[in-house]
Amino acid sequence: MPEGHTLAALARDLHAAFAGTTPTVTSPQGRFAQGAARVSGRPFVGATSRGKHLLLEFGDEQWVHVHLGLIGTFTVDAGDWTAEAPVTGAVRMRLATPEHVADLRGPIVCSVLTPEEVAAVLARLGPDPLRPDADPERAWQRIHRSGRSVAELLMDQAVLAGVGNVYRCEVLWRHRLSPTTAGRDLRPASWSLVWDDLVRLMPLGVATGRIVTVEEQVLEVEAALGRGERPRLTRRTSSVYKREGLPCERCGSRIRARLVAGRTLYWCGRCQRRR
Structure with a gap:
């Protein structure tokens, strides 16, 4: 989708x-x-x-x-x-x-x-990280009261608008967050990391037409946009999404996959343990 x-x-x-x-x-x-x-x-x-x-x-x-x-x-x-x-x-x-x-x-x-x-x-919609008037506190008020996992909550458009499966998988991996953490157990600082990263990454998707989450490429795209150039992406732009069974590029453990909220979640069980 x-x-x-x-x-x-x-x-x-x-x-x-x-x-x-x-x-x-x-x-x-x-x-x-x-x-x-x-x-x-x-x-x-x-x-x-x-x-x-x-x-x-x-x-x-x-x-x-x-x-x-x-x-x-x-x-x-x-x-x-x-x-x-x-x-x-x-x-x-x-x-x-x-x-x-x-x-x-x-x-x-x-x-x-x-x-x-x-x-x-x-x-009916939660805040959209792409909109300058979005209020992350609205999402946090729903998240920190919920017993559902953060992986489920990030896909709920009433909690957070516009985030789908790719951004869900990638942003959780980028911040070593366990996708099974219940919303009520998520630390406020962890939610701030997720929100700020989505605010940073999603505009790059608007500019390039592709979801860019690998940090090396994120920096390349940001630099190109800063120079007023059109970014060109020719390499893989995900770290865990659709990489089931492959080694995690951070710790070497195998990437896992499981159906969560109707879509396949990809994550690393070894290095994604932060709550």
């Missing part, structure tokens, strides 16, 4: 392509035909994201709410648009101007909402 950095990058690209325009909105597949008719031709005010949710604002307080789920994609293309039929896949929603076209395929949610309904969606 796309993690929060993917949705943040999509919001950025959609905003750049359509803000200030009046795109034609259609549903070539037909399943969003009524919703498309409600917003087509209205001014596109902007796009934003919160966690794994994408929100497109149109004039007259009309909002399109999108959740990509496991297989959804949203492509934004530039160039002259001639309204030809979709090339691949069933397009749930299409936004088109003479300069850009954006095609949404395979989402689990694509619906038109009122401002009140948008507020209700956002109220």
Whole structure:
């Protein structure tokens, strides 16, 4: 499932392509035909994201709410648009101007909402590390009262918005945290390490289009961005994710794997013991 950095990058690209325009909105597949008719031709005010949710604002307080789920994609293309039929896949929603076209395929949610309904969606979500207005204390208040493991809590979007399995595995490994630690046993300093690291790492995912968590590459990407260059990644960018049975690069112990909160957790049982 796309993690929060993917949705943040999509919001950025959609905003750049359509803000200030009046795109034609259609549903070539037909399943969003009524919703498309409600917003087509209205001014596109902007796009934003919160966690794994994408929100497109149109004039007259009309909002399109999108959740990509496991297989959804949203492509934004530039160039002259001639309204030809979709090339691949069933397009749930299409936004088109003479300069850009954006095609949404395979989402689990694509619906038109009122401002009140948008507020209700956002109220269900925890703080998003990608947003400057996010308050980590909101997440901590839920974490330190919970008997669930920190590995489960990091995947709960009501606790923390936008973090998925890859960031979960990697950030716990980076700080030697045991994934089985109950939230109520997690130290405040450990939570601060996790939050601050997510605030550092996730924007790199927005900038590169890839999850970057290996420290050497993190430093390379940060340096490139600092110079105003586009980072180029050609090597592995994870330390434990999908490395079951391979040696931990820190201690040499074998990486373990287990299903936790519906996704496969990867961790090192030897060096991830901190609470």
